[in-house]
Structures are given as C-alpha cells and as structure tokens.
Amino acid sequence: MANFMSRNDLFLFLGFTIVVLAMPIWLAPFGAGYPDLLQRFMIYGIFAVGFNILFGLTGYLSFGHAAFFGVGSYAAVWSFKLLTLDAIPAMIFAVVISGLFALIIGFLSLRRSGIYFSILTLAFAQMSYNLAYSVLTPITNGETGLQLTLSDARVLDAAMGQTLVGQPVPTLLGQQLSGYAGFYLCAGFLILSFFIAQRVSGSPFGMMLKSIKSNQTRMQFTGFNTRPYALSAFVISGMYAGLAGALLAVTDPLAGAERMQWTASGEVVLMTILGGVGTLVGPVIGAWLIKYFENILSALNDQILANFWSFLPEGAADLMVQVTGKFVGDGWFLTLGLVFVLVVVFLPGGVMEGVRRIAATLKRSGTPDSKSRQTQPAE
Amino acid sequence: MAKSNVVLHVADVHKRFGGLHALADIDLQVEEGQTHAIIGPNGAGKSTLLNVIIGKLAPSSGQVVFDGAILTGRKPHQINQLGIARVFQTPEIFADLSVLHNVMIPAFAKRDGAFTLNMLRSLDSETAIRQEAEHMLEDVGMLTRRDMHAGSLSRGDKRRMELAMCLIQHPRLLLLDEPTAGMSRHDTNTTIDLLKKIKSRGMTKVIIEHDMHVVFSLADKISVLAQGRIIADGTPDEVRGNPKVQEAYLGGAH
Amino acid sequence: MFEVIFLQFLNGLDKGAAYALIALGLTLVFGTLGVVNFAHGALFMLGAFCAVMFRQFLTLETVTIDPTQLSPWGAPLEIREPLVQAWFGDFGAILVNYSVPASILITIPIMLLIGIALERGIIKHFYKRPHAEQILVTFGLAIVAQEVIKSIFGPNPIPQPMPTDLRGAADIGAWLGMQANVITYPLWRMIYFLFSAVVIGGVFAFLQFTTFGMVVRAGMADRETVGLLGINIDRRFTIMFGLASVVAGMAGVMYTPLLPPNYHLGMDFLVLSFVVVVVGGMGSLPGAVAAGFLLGILQSFASMTQIKAFFPGIDQIIIYLVAVIILLVRPRGLLGRRGVMES
Numbered sequence: 013m014a015n016f017m018s019r020n021d022l023f024l025f026l027g028f029t030i031v032v033l034a035m036p037i038w039l040a041p042f043g044a045g046y047p048d049l050l051q052r053f054m055i056y057g058i059f060a061v062g063f064n065i066l067f068g069l070t071g072y073l074s075f076g077h078a079a080f081f082g083v084g085s086y087a088a089v090w091s092f093k094l095l096t097l098d099a100i101p102a103m104i105f106a107v108v109i110s111g112l113f114a115l116i117i118g119f120l121s122l123r124r125s126g127i128y129f130s131i132l133t134l135a136f137a138q139m140s141y142n143l144a145y146s147v148l149t150p151i152t153n154g155e156t157g158l159q160l161t162l163s164d165a166r167v168l169d170a171a172m173g174q175t176l177v178g179q180p181v182p183t184l185l186g187q188q189l190s191g192y193a194g195f196y197l198c199a200g201f202l203i204l205s206f207f208i209a210q211r212v213s214g215s216p217f218g219m220m221l222k223s224i225k226s227n228q229t230r231m232q233f234t235g236f237n238t239r240p241y242a243l244s245a246f247v248i249s250g251m252y253a254g255l256a257g258a259l260l261a262v263t264d265p266l267a268g269a270e271r272m273q274w275t276a277s278g279e280v281v282l283m284t285i286l287g288g289v290g291t292l293v294g295p296v297i298g299a300w301l302i303k304y305f306e307n308i309l310s311a312l313n314d315q316i317l318a319n320f321w322s323f324l325p326e327g328a329a330d331l332m333v334q335v336t337g338k339f340v341g342d343g344w345f346l347t348l349g350l351v352f353v354l355v356v357v358f359l360p361g362g363v364m365e366g367v368r369r370i371a372a373t374l375k376r377s378g379t380p381d382s383k384s385r386q387t388q389p390a391e
Numbered sequence: 392m393a394k395s396n397v398v399l400h401v402a403d404v405h406k407r408f409g410g411l412h413a414l415a416d417i418d419l420q421v422e423e424g425q426t427h428a429i430i431g432p433n434g435a436g437k438s439t440l441l442n443v444i445i446g447k448l449a450p451s452s453g454q455v456v457f458d459g460a461i462l463t464g465r466k467p468h469q470i471n472q473l474g475i476a477r478v479f480q481t482p483e484i485f486a487d488l489s490v491l492h493n494v495m496i497p498a499f500a501k502r503d504g505a506f507t508l509n510m511l512r513s514l515d516s517e518t519a520i521r522q523e524a525e526h527m528l529e530d531v532g533m534l535t536r537r538d539m540h541a542g543s544l545s546r547g548d549k550r551r552m553e554l555a556m557c558l559i560q561h562p563r564l565l566l567l568d569e570p571t572a573g574m575s576r577h578d579t580n581t582t583i584d585l586l587k588k589i590k591s592r593g594m595t596k597v598i599i600e601h602d603m604h605v606v607f608s609l610a611d612k613i614s615v616l617a618q619g620r621i622i623a624d625g626t627p628d629e630v631r632g633n634p635k636v637q638e639a640y641l642g643g644a645h
Numbered sequence: 646m647f648e649v650i651f652l653q654f655l656n657g658l659d660k661g662a663a664y665a666l667i668a669l670g671l672t673l674v675f676g677t678l679g680v681v682n683f684a685h686g687a688l689f690m691l692g693a694f695c696a697v698m699f700r701q702f703l704t705l706e707t708v709t710i711d712p713t714q715l716s717p718w719g720a721p722l723e724i725r726e727p728l729v730q731a732w733f734g735d736f737g738a739i740l741v742n743y744s745v746p747a748s749i750l751i752t753i754p755i756m757l758l759i760g761i762a763l764e765r766g767i768i769k770h771f772y773k774r775p776h777a778e779q780i781l782v783t784f785g786l787a788i789v790a791q792e793v794i795k796s797i798f799g800p801n802p803i804p805q806p807m808p809t810d811l812r813g814a815a816d817i818g819a820w821l822g823m824q825a826n827v828i829t830y831p832l833w834r835m836i837y838f839l840f841s842a843v844v845i846g847g848v849f850a851f852l853q854f855t856t857f858g859m860v861v862r863a864g865m866a867d868r869e870t871v872g873l874l875g876i877n878i879d880r881r882f883t884i885m886f887g888l889a890s891v892v893a894g895m896a897g898v899m900y901t902p903l904l905p906p907n908y909h910l911g912m913d914f915l916v917l918s919f920v921v922v923v924v925g926g927m928g929s930l931p932g933a934v935a936a937g938f939l940l941g942i943l944q945s946f947a948s949m950t951q952i953k954a955f956f957p958g959i960d961q962i963i964i965y966l967v968a969v970i971i972l973l974v975r976p977r978g979l980l981g982r983r984g985v986m987e988s
Contacts, residue, residue, distance in 0.1 A: 018515050073777045120969070124976055127681055127776055131923050132972055135965035138916060142965075147958030216499050216517060217510035219488075223496055226485040233483065234556070235471035235500035244508060274916060278784060285781055338796045346796060349788030356782040357767065360774075 018214075025210060028293065029203050036192065042304070047195040048263075049307055053300050054198035055259045058205045060283040060295035062252020065209055066245050067281070068290035069218060071225030075130050075277050076117070076137030080110040080250040082144070082272030084257025086151065089158045089267045092182055096168035097160075099184045099197070099262045106258030107251045114250020118243050125228070137277055144269035157268035182262045194263045201259060202296075205252060210292055212248070221245050222290075253280075282352055288364030297363050302348065309347060312340035398423045398595050399444070399564060404453035406439055406619075413439045414450070415619045421564075421612075426596040428606045431616035437599045440616065441568055444597070445477065446470055457564065468505050476557035477566045481573070482549040484556070486542030490533065493541045494524040494555050501560045524559060531555045531585060547578030551585060558589060567598045571605050583608055607631070648818065648827050653945045655817065659834040659903065661941020662841035666896035667918035668925060668933035669848060670889035676928035677864055677885045680768055681776050683783040685893055686915025687790035688756065692894025693906035694794055695755055697803050699748035703729050703741050743808045745902055752894045760890025764883045787911060795908035802905035807833045833902050840899050844892060845934055851888075852930070861885060920968040926981020936979055940964050 031038075035053070039045045044053075059081060067073055084106040091102035121132040144152040152158055160180040182189055184197060212218050220241050223231050231238050261267055270276070279302070287298025314337050321329040321336075339347045359366055399421040406414035414436050421427045431437050442448040444455050446462045455462045460473055471477075476497075485493050498520045503509065528534045531551045536544065541552060550570065557565055570586065571579040579602070586609055590596075600606045606613060606627070613630045615623040623633045630636055671685045706725040714722040729737035740747055767786065771779045811832045818828030852858035861881060897906070904910070921940055925932030946952060947963035959966075971978060 018513070071777070073780065120973060124972055127780070127927070128923065128972055128976060130780065131919055132969060134916060135920060135968045135972075139962040139965045139969075142961035143958055146961045211513070212510045214514055215510045215512050216503070216514055217508060219492060219496065219514060220499070222488060223485050226487040227483055229467075230483040230485060231496075232467040233471055233477050233479075234497045235468050235505060235560070237466070237468045237505040240506045244510075275912070281781070281784075342800070343792060343796050345788060346792035349785050349792055353767070353782060353785035353789060356778060356785060357770065360778060 021210060021214060024292070025207060028206055028296075032199050032203055033196075035199070036195070044304055044307065047191050049303070050195045051198045051259075051263045052303050054195065054202040055256045055263075056280075056283065056299040056303055057202045057296040058198075058259070059253055059256035059280050060287070060299040061202075061205050061209045061292075062249040062256070063280045064249075064284050064289065064291075064295040065212060065221075065252065066249035067284060068295070069213065069221035069225065070242050070245050072122070072125070072242060072246070073130050073281070074121075074133040074246070074249075075274060075281070076121075076133030076135075077249065077253050077280055078272050078274065078276035079117070079137040079140045080114050080253035081257040081260075081276065081280075082140070082267070082269065083113050084110045084254030085261040085267035085271055086144075086158060086257075087254070088258035088261035089160065089265055090151075092160055092166075092180070092261075092265055093158075093164040094167065096166055096172075097180055097183050098168075098186075099182050099189065101168070102182065102262065103201075103255060103258045106254045106261075110254025110257065111247055111251040114247045114254075115243070118246035118250065122239055122242050122246060134274060134277070137272060137274055141269055141272040141274070144272060152267070152269055154269070157266050160265045180265075182265055189262060198259050198263070201255065205255070206292070206296070213292060217241070217244075282348065284362075285360075286352065286355055286362050288362035291362075291364045294362055294364040301363070305347070306344055309340045309344040310342070396422045398458055399597065400456045401440070401444065402453050402456060404440075404443055404450045404455065406436075406443060406448065407451045413619050414443065417453070417619075417621060419614055419621065421595060421597055423595055424593045425611040426590060426598065426609055428598045428600055428610035428613045429616055430600055430603070430606050430613060433601070435616040436619040437601075437616055438568075439619075441566065441599050445475070445566065468500075471500065471560075471562075472505055474560075474563035475566060476560050476562035476564075478550070478553055478557055478568060478570055480568045482546070482553040484541050484549055484553055486540070488541055489537065490528065490539050490541050490544070490552055491521070491524055491537040493552055494527055494559055495520050497556045497560050498523055524555075527555045527559045528552075530558070530588075545578070547574060547581055550574070550578070550582055554582075554585060554589070561594075563595060565594055565596045567596060567600075569600055569602075570598065571600075571602055579605070648823070649949075650946075652828050652830075653949060654942055655828070655830045655834075657942030657945030658938065659837045659941070660944060661938035662838045663896055663900050663914070663937075664918055664921045664941050665934045665937025666841050666844060667893055667914055668921040668937045669845060669930060670892040671918055672922045672925065672928055672930060672933040673848075673892075674886060674889045675922070676930070677861055678764075678768070678772065678882050680771060681779045681783070682768075682889075683780050683915060683919075684763070684786040684790065685783075685889070686911035686913070686918060687787040688760070688890045688893035688911070689897040689900075689914050689918075690794065690906065690908065690911030691759060691790060692752055692756055692897025693901050693910060694798060694897075695752040695894060696745050696748040696805055696898045696901045697798060697906060699751055700741075700744040700805060703727065703737075703744050705729075707731065742810075745805055745807060745898065749895055749898055752898050753891055756890045756894030757887045759894075760887035761883055763890070764886035768886065769879075769882070787915065791908045791911055798908070800908060802907040804905040805901035807902035811836060837899050837903065841896065844895060848888075848892060849930070857881065857884075917964055920964055922978075924968055924971045924978050926978030929978065929980040932978055932980030940967060943967060 032054075035050055036045050036047075039050070044050070059077075063074070063077055066077075087106040087109040088102040091105040095101055095105075117133065117136045121129055121136065124132060145154055162180060164180065166180075184193070187193060189197060220231070220236060223236075224238050224241060228238055257267075257271065260271075280299075283298035283302050284295045285298070286301060287296065288294025314333055317333045317336055317340070318329065321332040323329075324332060337343070355362060361368070397420045399419075401417055401419040404414055404417040405412070417440065419427075419429075429437055429440065439448065443450050444462065445467065446455075446465045447467075449463055457470075457473060457475065462470055462473075465473075485496065488496075495517070502520065525534060525537065528537055531554060533548060533551055533555065536548065541549070544552065554570075567586075571582050574582065583605055586596075590609070598606065598609065610627055613623075613625065613627055614621050615630060615633075615636050623630050623636045625633070667685065667689050670688070671682060674680055674682050674685065705728050707728060709724045709726075710721050711724055712721045716722045727737065727741060729740055731737070733740070763786065767782060771782055814829040814831045815835055816825055816828070817830050819825040821828075852862055860878075864878060864881070897910075900906075917940075918937075921936045922933055924940065925934070925936030944960065944963055947956075948960040953960060
C-alpha cells in the first residue's frame, strides 16, 4: 500500500468514504437524510468531480458538459429499453457512449484554447440540445422525454425468460433500486469516482495536466504534446458526466433534453467554483451545498417565512416576509447567483480556500512568533 | 575539421517579411560541444533567426538541419524530443507548481516521450526522477528552495531553475535566448558562473545575446549578425579584432 | 424564386440587426476593457424590461365604479382611466400608444446608470484577473439580473404592443416596381432595422470623429501604450461600459414588439451573440456587425421549408454550426486580429 498511495491520500480517501456512507445518519438532523436527495448529492458529486478533472487540472473551461450528462441519460434509458433493466449494462453503455461523444467534441474543441474553447463546447452542447428537441425526436422522444414502457424490447431480459409484472423499473442483479439501495449504488460510484480522481490527480499524468494549466508554452518546449493530454482529461470528464447522467436515469428512468441545456452546464461550473476549483473534495462539497440549498430554499414559502419572522412586530414581519420571499422558493436562483458572484469576487478558491484561510488564521493566533518564520509553501 | 562534428547546420536561410529581408543568406555551422554565440545590435534579426531554428517561423528558403533531421515544420515538442532544450528571454516556468515539480516535469518528457497515459502510477513512487531533480537543483544551488512556489522566486532564481529544467533532459543542444536580459548585475554574474559551470559537460550551446560581457566570457565561437546578414564569424579574439564588427556593433559599446 | 430569396433576406435583417447591436456592445467591452462579459445579454433583457416598466407605469389606472351603468354582464361598470390620459389628455393617449419608442428616453439614463454601477462596483476589479474568472463573475451577475426581473415581473412573457400606426406591412415589392403584395415586410421590422442602422452608425461616428473615440480606438489596438501615455483610461472604460449597456438596452427596448420579453431573454440572446462576436472576430467592431447580419440572414434562410427538407433540423443549429466551422477553419473569426484571447 505504501507505494500505492501516500498516507495523507489514504486518510483523505477513507475519511471521504466514511463521510459519504454515513450521510443518511449525519444529514438527518439537517432534513436531508432521505434517499431521493442523497442520490442527487451523489450524482452531482460525480458530475462535479469529473468536471474538475478538466477545468480544475487543465484550466480548460467547458460550457457544454451537460451534453455528456444528457447523452449518458439517454444511453442508459435506451439500454433499459432495448437490452435489459439491469443497471450495470446501462451504465457501461452510457459511459462508453458519452466517452465517444466527448472524444469527438473534445477533439474538435481542443483545437482552440481560451474563450474560443469555451464557445466551441457551448456551441456543440447547444446543437445537441436543439437537435434532441427537434430532428432527433425518434431517439430522444422530444419534449416528453424518453421513458420506459411495458412494450420495450429488452432482448436480454426476454432471452433470460424474464417477464415483467407491472411498471418497468431498473434493477441491479435482480434487486430493486428504490430507497436506500439506490443511494448506496450511487454512493459506491461516487467513492469510486473520487478514488480515480485522486489517483489521476496524484499521478505524473495529473501533474502534466496541472502544468498545461500553468504554462502551455513551456510544456510544449519541454517535449510534451499537450493536446492528447488535454483530450484525455476531456474524455475522462465526459465519461464522468455520462456516468452521472446514467445514474440519474437509473434512479429515475426518464431522460429529457433539458438536462443538456447550457444552464445545466453552467450549474456544474457553479458547483466546482463554489467548492473550490482544482481541489479534490471542493467540487463535491460545492455540489452538495447547491443541491442541499436548492432543496431547502426552493421548498420554503411565504407561510413558513411568516412563521419564522412571527417574533417581529406585525409590519416588520410582513416586510421581512416580502424581502426574504424574493430569495426562496422560485427565487432560489437569485440567492445562488448572488452567492456565486460573492464567491468569485471575494473567495475565488471557493469553500476550500475559505477553510484554508480560517485554518491559517487559527494557526497564526496559536503561535505568536510564526510571522517571522513565514515562507511561501507550494500548494 | 570533419563534417560529422557539425551538429546544427543553418543552411542558406533567407527570411522575408513582405518586402523586408529579415535574414539573408545565413549559413551557420555549430560544432558539437561548442558554445556558439550569435550577437548583433537590436533589430539585426537575432530573434528571427532563433525562431527559424526552432521551427516557429518557416524560412523563405534554405533549411535548418539538426543532426541529420530537418527542423522546419516540426512542432515544439517534436523539436525538444530530438534533443533540443530552450531557455527563454523571460523565464517560461510553471509558476503555480513547486520548484521540485518544475524540474521533475522535463525529466518525465525525457523518459516517457511526448505523451503517455500514466495516470494510475503515483507521483510519490517516482523516486528515481525525484532524486534526479534534487541532484539537479543541488547543482544549480537551489535545493533549499525545492518546496517553494516557482512563481515567487526572484528573476535570477527563476532563470537558474529554468536552466535546471533544461539540463535535466541532458539535451544535445541548448538554446539560450538572452539568458541575462533584464537581470541585475548580481543575477547576471551568478547566471554566467552557472553557464560556465555547465560548459564542462560537453553540451552544445547556442546563445543569442546582446550583452558583450556575457558573450566574451562564455563563447568558443561568435557569429555577428547585422541587418540580417552574418558579417563576421570566428573565435572571440578574431571577432573582437574584426573592423567590420567594430564598425557595426562594438564601436558604440567600447 | 427571386422573391422568395429576397423575402428571406428581409426576414433575416431584423434578427440580424438585434444580433449586431448586442454583439457590437459585447465586442466594444471586450476590445476596450478586455473583459468577457457574460452579463451582456442580461443588459439587453433589462432594456426590454425598461419598456415593460414604462408601459406599466403609463397604464396605471384609476378605477371608478359607476353604479348607474351596467357592464354587458350585469355588474356595475368599472371605468378605467389611465392616469396619464387624465393628466395630459390626448398627449397621454399618444404616449401610451407610442410607449415602446418613448421608453427609449428613460432607458438611456437607466442603462447608463446600471452600466456605470456594474463597472465601478464589480467589473473593474476583474481587468487583471483571468478570462475564466471574468466569465464566471459576469455569468453570476446575469443570473442575478434575470432572477430579479423574474421576481418583479413574473416568469411569463409580457407582450408589448407596437404603436397602432406602425402595425401594417410595407409592400417593398411594389416600391421596387414588382408585383404588389408579393414581398411585404412588417413595418416594425423595417423600423427596427433602420433604428439599428442609426445606432450602429452613431457608435461608429462617435468612435471615429471624437477625441474620446480616438483614444478608445487606440486603446483597442494597444492598451498598454495608451495607458503609458498617461491618459486617464479608467474613466473612459467606465463610460465605454455604460455606452455598451445603453446600446444593448436600446436594442432590447425596440425588440419587445417582435418578441415578448421574459426574464431569460438575455440568456437566449447571449449565447447567440457570443457566437456572433466570435464569428466576427473578438474585438472587431465591423466584424461583429457583419457577422450579426450574416447570421441573422443565414438563420432566416435555414428556416425555409425547401432547405429543411434537405437538412432536417438545420434551422435549429445553423448558427452554432457556422460558429464551429469558422472557429475551426478561421480561428480569429472573419475580421479578428491575431493573438486575441488565445491564452
């Protein structure tokens, strides 16, 4: 194990695993300990971890990653329809298809860098989205979204002699995936995704990706062909997005084109930034925070707010309900936008940088003479 | 001299930009193991020549041959993989990474080639490369700064680190583009000392330089460029005594 | 056949005009301030809502119930009288009728203030930060702007009527001596096109013939040198950002009768106008205008049934397709300079 993973990495990984698996327990007091929400935490965590492999390590800002997420969902649902209701083939299929899709789009988009790269990915994603709504309706079922029906072919299931009773739902080795089973499936994949991301980031390959972000010119004059490195990162992150999309289809077998819209691409960017670009756990935390507050804040209504502010005198309470009402419920995106702007302006490193700063302040106040010994550590 | 000794041959190169004849009839032979300086006043075509050598600019006619391989049209990473390392006028480094990592990265390029998908190996298990990088940092006197952010180094230290990044690849040819440009006297002197120290390693070097002090203390051979032509070629003493050179260049300086 | 092509060309003009106006401001901000502004579409949307707000203000009514008269369904008749009409009589009625063009008068100061506040408050801190961070902060601002509008005006589109006198269509075919009623073009679209031509002309004239414009153009060509000349570039940047906001806002106002504005109008147009800017060449003003019209017209042709029969769905993706092809074949766009935004 010693050569395989350093002590710190191992602790980080074990800590992460425990935190994730124990989520149903420690999140219960926060009103988030139910499988449906926890599944989304896992799924968007995977999405963000994958996105960070591209944006966090290489610095290439893609505004089109929702396309891979959507393709993963469609591929998984098609696997359920055509092959079998089992989740494993669906996920393999989804990861392969979205990886291929990312290979094509990445190959073309990575011919340019900077904002041109961002616009290219955006253009490809918007094309996919618009086509999914229009001419590709036979594959995507347009606005209705792709659903499972009793009359689907499911050749593998049929060959195995399985017949279906009632509504078709995805299974895992014959096991139904409702409730916590679904959560633990997604949690397992998040932990696996995190592990792979950790390995990638701590490998020579990961260092090359960081060097591309740091100085592409030097990288080339050092003898590296930077494009295949960036393309590999692009494809890996596309596969992560496809896996996340597939898991969303496993837990809720309905794939709609809105998953590919550029606002969805923007969301994963927000998650990564909010948590901390380029860090391992930051993007996951960002995804959890956004999904948690989305869940909490969008469920609040004026009634609840009125109760909350009832300790104030009548007029003031009404005013506070009016004001805070703008930031919750449908107004949750306003809160998200404001928080996001504040983070980018004041804390570009996201939550992780905040934690580091607080830790540094605490440490400094602990050791009075530390100012004289300050050096600039790397990373 | 046997012809096999020539490692870099700039053969009859012309470069025109529209009507401007930036390089005319350049023929330059750099011999194995020598330090060859290219000097000239501003606008003489030094940068253009360097860009032609590294393949960034295509010559209008003629070609650049390195050890039997034509460099024109090759990408920077291919040129590096042939054994040519380059030091830039303003140090090009990985400012966000540690000094140690900066020096390790080129070693990977040397060992693994232009692209390898080695994403499942741990960086911590690369002890051989780390030790090599540490030796190299010791050589340039920077081992104590190994964990610092490269971006926070002084300009002279950045240059020393960049040299270490090149040297760790054991290049057959080292291109130095004004290695002391913009440096304080002190940093210039330490850089010269370092370049003298690595001279004994038998590596071929081409230095583009403006600063006479640097050139005459380092070069085995000097080519003087003026208005896109080579007006003189020879040992430092020969060049110093050449009246054409004094007229074109040294006249003002001495 | 000629009529059909000419008609599609005309149909593309007004959309192209909108693209050109948005892209003009976007590229102006990029060229002078070096900022990639993802909130520019939101400025277009805010302009459109200036028109909405102005009309809502104009149509504030007093409601008096007249018990002596009955409405057709038997309830006491409610007499609604717009306040403006009560105060200003006929002029008030005309004002209500012409609310959209009239709202330009309030849009200019409002957008100028918004632009200056944005630049002074946030954007100026991002001049030296990486483009990725500029994209992110302006993206956040765009979300805030659209959510504020949503919480005030609601999620649904709010149609804005055009003035009654300008509702018809111009028989352009007849003007050109062709058969009558073959090539007709809605008057308002024509007005939009003419309006945009005037605004674009105004911006170019401003940059061409004023000292201020000269400095700005010099700044676009070489920011560092202009900074070294000791010219107070900061204040000019602020004004440029305000100007770009005003242009975007006016484009939004005049577009409202063609497309009822809703809160995500800005985002819809932003993606397209970025594509336009990139196709035209980042930082090139003529490029942005040319590409705006070009893409508007292309989009119009792509929606012809004859074309769609050949390439199903082409109308949905044409703009993006053009963007991808231009970027891959001619990375600096039609009229872009070298080395802009490459790193």
